[in-house]
Amino acid sequence: MNMNYNFSDRVTTIRPSAIREILKLSNDPSIIAFSAGNPSPESFPYEDIDRYTGEILAQDPVVALQYGITEGYEPLRDVLKQRCMDVYHSYNETYDDLIVTTGAQQVFDLFTKTVCNEGDTVIAEGPAFVAALTAFKSYGANVTQVDIRRDGIDLNELEDTIKNAVTPRFIYCIPNFQNPTGLTMSLEVRKGILELAKKYDILVVEDNAYGDIRFKGEHLPTIKSMDNEGRVIYTGSMSKLLSPGLRVGFTSAAAEIIGKIVVTKQINDVHTPVLNQMICHRFLTESDVKEHIRKINAIYLRKSDLMLDALDMNADGVFSYTRPEGGLFIWCTLPDSIDMLDFCKRSIEHGVAVVPGNAFYSDDTAKRQGFRINFSSPSDENILEGVRVITSVAKSM
Amino acid sequence: MNMNYNFSDRVTTIRPSAIREILKLSNDPSIIAFSAGNPSPESFPYEDIDRYTGEILAQDPVVALQYGITEGYEPLRDVLKQRCMDVYHSYNETYDDLIVTTGAQQVFDLFTKTVCNEGDTVIAEGPAFVAALTAFKSYGANVTQVDIRRDGIDLNELEDTIKNAVTPRFIYCIPNFQNPTGLTMSLEVRKGILELAKKYDILVVEDNAYGDIRFKGEHLPTIKSMDNEGRVIYTGSMSKLLSPGLRVGFTSAAAEIIGKIVVTKQINDVHTPVLNQMICHRFLTESDVKEHIRKINAIYLRKSDLMLDALDMNADGVFSYTRPEGGLFIWCTLPDSIDMLDFCKRSIEHGVAVVPGNAFYSDDTAKRQGFRINFSSPSDENILEGVRVITSVAKSM
Numbered sequence: 001m002n003m004n005y006n007f008s009d010r011v012t013t014i015r016p017s018a019i020r021e022i023l024k025l026s027n028d029p030s031i032i033a034f035s036a037g038n039p040s041p042e043s044f045p046y047e048d049i050d051r052y053t054g055e056i057l058a059q060d061p062v063v064a065l066q067y068g069i070t071e072g073y074e075p076l077r078d079v080l081k082q083r084c085m086d087v088y089h090s091y092n093e094t095y096d097d098l099i100v101t102t103g104a105q106q107v108f109d110l111f112t113k114t115v116c117n118e119g120d121t122v123i124a125e126g127p128a129f130v131a132a133l134t135a136f137k138s139y140g141a142n143v144t145q146v147d148i149r150r151d152g153i154d155l156n157e158l159e160d161t162i163k164n165a166v167t168p169r170f171i172y173c174i175p176n177f178q179n180p181t182g183l184t185m186s187l188e189v190r191k192g193i194l195e196l197a198k199k200y201d202i203l204v205v206e207d208n209a210y211g212d213i214r215f216k217g218e219h220l221p222t223i224k225s226m227d228n229e230g231r232v233i234y235t236g237s238m239s240k241l242l243s244p245g246l247r248v249g250f251t252s253a254a255a256e257i258i259g260k261i262v263v264t265k266q267i268n269d270v271h272t273p274v275l276n277q278m279i280c281h282r283f284l285t286e287s288d289v290k291e292h293i294r295k296i297n298a299i300y301l302r303k304s305d306l307m308l309d310a311l312d313m314n315a316d317g318v319f320s321y322t323r324p325e326g327g328l329f330i331w332c333t334l335p336d337s338i339d340m341l342d343f344c345k346r347s348i349e350h351g352v353a354v355v356p357g358n359a360f361y362s363d364d365t366a367k368r369q370g371f372r373i374n375f376s377s378p379s380d381e382n383i384l385e386g387v388r389v390i391t392s393v394a395k396s397m
Numbered sequence: 398m399n400m401n402y403n404f405s406d407r408v409t410t411i412r413p414s415a416i417r418e419i420l421k422l423s424n425d426p427s428i429i430a431f432s433a434g435n436p437s438p439e440s441f442p443y444e445d446i447d448r449y450t451g452e453i454l455a456q457d458p459v460v461a462l463q464y465g466i467t468e469g470y471e472p473l474r475d476v477l478k479q480r481c482m483d484v485y486h487s488y489n490e491t492y493d494d495l496i497v498t499t500g501a502q503q504v505f506d507l508f509t510k511t512v513c514n515e516g517d518t519v520i521a522e523g524p525a526f527v528a529a530l531t532a533f534k535s536y537g538a539n540v541t542q543v544d545i546r547r548d549g550i551d552l553n554e555l556e557d558t559i560k561n562a563v564t565p566r567f568i569y570c571i572p573n574f575q576n577p578t579g580l581t582m583s584l585e586v587r588k589g590i591l592e593l594a595k596k597y598d599i600l601v602v603e604d605n606a607y608g609d610i611r612f613k614g615e616h617l618p619t620i621k622s623m624d625n626e627g628r629v630i631y632t633g634s635m636s637k638l639l640s641p642g643l644r645v646g647f648t649s650a651a652a653e654i655i656g657k658i659v660v661t662k663q664i665n666d667v668h669t670p671v672l673n674q675m676i677c678h679r680f681l682t683e684s685d686v687k688e689h690i691r692k693i694n695a696i697y698l699r700k701s702d703l704m705l706d707a708l709d710m711n712a713d714g715v716f717s718y719t720r721p722e723g724g725l726f727i728w729c730t731l732p733d734s735i736d737m738l739d740f741c742k743r744s745i746e747h748g749v750a751v752v753p754g755n756a757f758y759s760d761d762t763a764k765r766q767g768f769r770i771n772f773s774s775p776s777d778e779n780i781l782e783g784v785r786v787i788t789s790v791a792k793s794m
Contacts, residue, residue, distance in 0.1 A: 003627045005653055006566075008514050008536075014660050041459045049462065050454040057447040062438045065446065065640035102499055102644075102666040109665045113535070117405050135664040138510070139405075169403075230400045243462035245671040247499075256402055263411050267532040268506045269499040269666065274642040276670055 014138050032386040034373040035353035037179065037328060039240050040303065043296045043376075045287065049243065052282035056275065064275040070266045071258075072100025072250070073277035079284045080236075080250050088211060089225030090234040090252055097258035099265065102272045104209055104237040104249030108135040108172075110264045111205065111233060111251070116141040121165035123202075124172045125153055127331075127360030127370060129179045132172055132207065142166065143362035148178065152185030155192040162200045170203040170233075171196075175223060177210040177327025180360050180372035184325050190223050197231055204232045212241050212293050214326035215301035230254035238280050240328070241293070246276040297326075300376055303383065304330070307375040310387035318394040328376040331357075332390075334369045338397045344371060346397070352389045411535050429783040431770040432750035434576065434725060436637050437700065440693045440773075442684065446640065449679035453672065461672040467663045468655075469497025469647070470674035476681045477633075477647050485608060486622035487631040487649055494655035496662065499669045501606055501634040501646030505532040505569075507661045508602065508630060508648070513538040518562035520599075521569045522550055524728075524757030524767060526576045529569055529604065539563065540759035545575065549582030552589040559597045567600035567630075568593075572620060574607040574724025577757050577769035581722050587620045594628055601629045609638050609690050611723035612698035627651035635677050637725070638690070643673040694723075697773055700780065701727070704772040707784035715791040725773040728754075729787075731766045735794045741768060743794070749786045 056064050063073075071077065081098050084091035091098060101107050108131070116122065118140030124133060126145030133143050146153040146161050152175070162168050171193060175185035185193075197204045206223045224234040233253040238246060251261065265271070283289070307330060311321055321332040332354075334340050344356040357370030378386060453461050460470075468474065478495050481488035488495060498504050505528070513519065515537030521530060523542030530540050543550040543558050549572070559565050568590060572582035594601045603620045621631040630650040635643060648658065662668070680686070704727060708718055718729040729751075731737050741753040754767030770787070772780060 003651060005651070006512065007657055008510065008512055010514070010536075011511050011657055011661060014664065036464075038464050041463060044458065044462045046454065046458045046462075050451065050458075053450050053454060054447065057443065057450060061441065061443045061447075063642075065441045065443075065642045066438060067433075067435050067636075067641045102670075105664065106666045113405065114408050115403065115405055117407070131664050131667070138661065138664055139407075239464075244464045245460075245462045247666060247668070247670040254400065254402070260404055260408055264408060264535065267411065267502065267528050267535055269503045269644060270528070271644070273499075273644040273670055273673055276673070 010138060010140060014134055030351065031348065032352045032378055032382045032389070034378065034386050034390070035355045036374050036377040038377040039244060039328070040299055040376045042299050044243050045283070045292060048283065048287055049279060052279050052286070053275070056278045056282065060278070064278055066274070068271045068274040068277070070262050070271050072272060073274055073281060076100055076277045076281040079281060081252070083284065084234070084236070084252050088208065088222045090208070090222050090236070095230055095254055096252050097255040098250055098252040099258050099261055100272050100277055101249045101251060101265065102269055103239065103247040104207065104235045104251070105131055105135070106265070106268070107235045107249060107251040107261070108132045109138070110261050110268060112136050112139045112141060113264050114257070114260045115203070116169050119166060121168045122170055122172060123158070123161055123165065123168060125174070125178065127180050127357060128172065129174060129207065130360050133362050136172070137362065141169070145362060148181055148183060150183065152183070152189035155189060155196065158193065159196055162196060162202065168200065168202050170205050172205045172207065174207045174209065175220070176208055177213060177324050179210070179327065180329050180355065181331040182322045182324030182327050182329045183331070184217070184220065187220050190220065191226060194223050194226055194231070205235065206232050207235050209235070209237045210240060210327040211236065213297060213300055213328070215297040215304065217325040224252070233257060242280060242283050246279060248272060248276050248280045300328070303375045303380070306380055307373070307383050307387060310384050311391070314387055314391040316391070316395070318391060328374055330373050330375060332371050332373060334371070334394065336369065338394060340369050340371060343394060343397060346393045347390050350389045350393055352386045354390060407535060407537060411531055427748065428745065429749045429775055429779045429786070431775065431783050431787070432752045433771050433774040435774040436641060436725070437696055437773045439696050441640050442680070442689060445680065445684055446676060449676050449683070450672070453675045453679065457675070461675055463671070465668045465671040465674070467659050467668050469669060470671055470678060473497055473674045473678040476678060478649070480681065481631070481633070481649050485605065485619045487605070487619050487633070492627055492651055493649050494652040495647055495649040496655050496658055497669050497674055498646045498648060498662065499666055500636065500641070500644040501604065501632045501648070502528055502532070503662070503665070504632045504646060504648040504658070505529045506535070507658045507665060509533050509536045509538060510661050511654070511657045512600070513566050516563060518565045519567055519569060520555070520558055520562065520565060522571070522575065524577050524754060525569065526571060526604065527757050530759050533569070534759065538566070542759060545578055545580060547580065549580070549586035552586065552593065555590065556593055559593060559599065565597065565599050567602050569602045569604065571604045571606065572617070573605055574610060574721050576607070576724065577726050577752065578728040579719045579721030579724050579726045580728070581614070581617065584617055587617065588623060591620050591623055591628070603629050603631050605631065606634045607637060607724040608633065610694060610697055610725070612694040612701065614722040621649070630654060639677060639680050643676060645669060645673050645677045697723070697725070700772045700777070703777055704770070704780050704784060707781050708788070711784055711788040713788070713792070715788060725771055727770050727772060729768050729770060731768070731791065733766065735791060737766050737768060740791060740794060743790045744787050747786045747790055749783045751787060
């Protein structure tokens with residue numbers, strides 16, 4: 001073998017996600033993986049999934065195993081539309097459509113392909129979900145981030161950013177229990193984002209991957225629910241509600257946008273696996289979804305409290321941390337006196353993997369003080385031990 | 398709603414696949430769908446899939462339902478590598494790697510994203526599998542097609558095309574039972590393509606989606622098996638062997654190329670659903686795969702013979718057709734005196750959907766005489782009735 005390969009300009013800007021690489025490392029059972037973004041395996045309704053699958057393969061095997069249509073399994077689309085209308089008011093019957101995707105991640109890829117030319121700007125929160133940012137950049141979009149505060153991004157800073165951006169195309173945000181900060185965007189900021197999007201005629205991609213996982217506080221309306229002109233693209237996922245391994249997500253948006261996403265999905269993976277869509281359909285129609293959500297949230301409330309209590313007991317002010325009302329993550333901020341990357345390196349040497357904060361920025365070379373920890377995936381024992389390790393590592397620095 | 402959306406330049410060139418649109422139409426049970434590309438539902442091993450799924454969810458549910466790694470489920474990757482080595486000599490242990498994808502279609506998308514800049518040229522057979530061509534074009538590649546003959550493309554014409562192309566990047570071909578023609582590329586042409594690729598330092602994407610479905614004639618070596626320098630990217634699929642609805646495909650190529658595809662897949666759908674990969678793994682390790690292939694091929698031989706016999710009985714030279722040694726398709730060519738698109742329109746009015754030949758060309762506006770029919774999907778009764786209809790429609794014109 002003596003080949004020299006030429007790769008496209010586009011992929012020279014994509015590097016392996018730090019999170020994915022750490023996820024691989026965290027398969028090492030001796031490492032406590034605060035770095036993961038996995039739902040708790042306790043949350044999967046194993047028996048139900050087993051029963052649904054058996055029923056599907058007994059009653060409707062040809063549909064489950066044959067090619068399906070790109071838009072998705074019709075009965076699942078119908079129930080997802082209904083659920084969007086009932087729970088999040090994120091589907092407008094008069095002009096929206098909905099497509100099932102192979103996880104919500106696929107939406108970021110296909111939507112960016114559909115709306116961004118090279119050199120267009122996407123505006124995101126800072127820090128933000130890194131795999132979305134990388135998808136935007138992989139189509140030549142420039143990503144500009146606006147610092148996130150306790151209640152969400154600062155609206156004045158957002159307006160300045162939009163004004164200074166080259167062909168801004170959309171604002172990407174996770175209003176509920178943001179990844180990586182765990183913060184919830186206030187109603188005022190939600191309204192403000194939509195107003196600015198309207199003022200400057202750009203779109204909003206509202207990622208509600210964690211919406212169902214609210215274990216404290218009161219539900220806030222989605223940005224999509226306040227949109228009456230088809231400006232918001234709403235994405236949801238079955239990953240946290242049912243199972244991430246099944247890879248079923250969806251997006252609801254104006255029919256014209258969904259139509260374009262269908263065309264890009266046709267040539268991407270033809271359709272999302274049908275059996276998986278049918279399992280999700282049965283789960284949403286045959287199980288007590290509200291009761292299931294109550295059970296999951298009881299798990300996550302307990303685990304987040306366990307981690308927060310351990311931090312309260314051990315941190316002694318050596319770093320600060322958020323107190324999420326939902327989702328899977330807590331964001332910690334080190335004082336300027338501690339080098340964050342050095343801290344992450346020492347933590348993993350002591351057996352605990354955390355995600356360095358710079359991984360959540362388009363420009364990952366700038367100095368950052370934050371890091372992300374996850375409470376949904378580790379065992380209770382590992383939560384206690386992991387917190388003991390990271391706080392003592394920070395104190396030693 | 399009063400929005401005007403701006404879409405990217407890139408998607409203005411993508412239109413909905415004619416095949417997918419016809420596939421939707423062919424869901425109308427009153428239409429005989431010679432237009433489909435579906436494997437025969439008789440070929441799915443329902444009971445085995447049901448048993449494997451039950452075993453997986455009983456024995457290994459956390460792995461099946463949790464996030465997996467982008468490269469694919471390790472035990473499946475191992476068995477696919479072994480199968481590539483044993484059956485098609487399409488995996489080189491010294492320098493290749495293999496990634497599991499969400500159907501083989503995903504490879505065309507991710508690979509093009511990885512190697513093509515806008516304006517680069519991809520060379521394909523003419524006619525060719527349209528969803529691959531559309532994937533190439535969606536990244537701004539120009540697609541140039543070389544007419545396919547009985548034994549495959551003409552090598553002189555291929556060389557001229559390469560010489561005249563702007564930055565040619567790769568040759569895309571289906572050597573076994575090509576979609577849409579059903580033709581098999583001769584050993585001489587396979588060797589010639591690899592030699593020309595070497596001479597002009599371009600890559601070859603060898604799509605072997607139908608390789609297992611040989612029901613006549615003798616096995617020919619893959620192009621990948623003759624490559625000793627990492628020039629060929631080999632794609633395979635579980636769609637025809639097991640089930641297309643599960644969406645499991647793979648590609649084997651030089652580790653450096655696979656590494657880049659992993660990075661683009663991370664931000665596309667994170668990973669292929671794990672349960673589906675585990676079903677494929679059980680099928681490949683626990684079932685008698687050779688016996689299963691014998692059973693499938695007996696079905697396809699019978700169905701293709703049924704269709705060919707009906708054509709032999711009814712066509713009376715009104716159009717010509719190929720006699721495939723495998724795969725799912727027969728390609729028919731109308732005389733110049735009959736307008737092909739008009740013929741397709743009249744056929745569907747008489748209850749039989751066929752795929753107009755222009756759908757398999759990058760330039761679908763040129764006048765073409767071919768159309769594609771499928772024998773794997775319709776019932777025996779519908780094969781006979783459908784052939785009666787299309788031959789009598791052609792005779793009436």
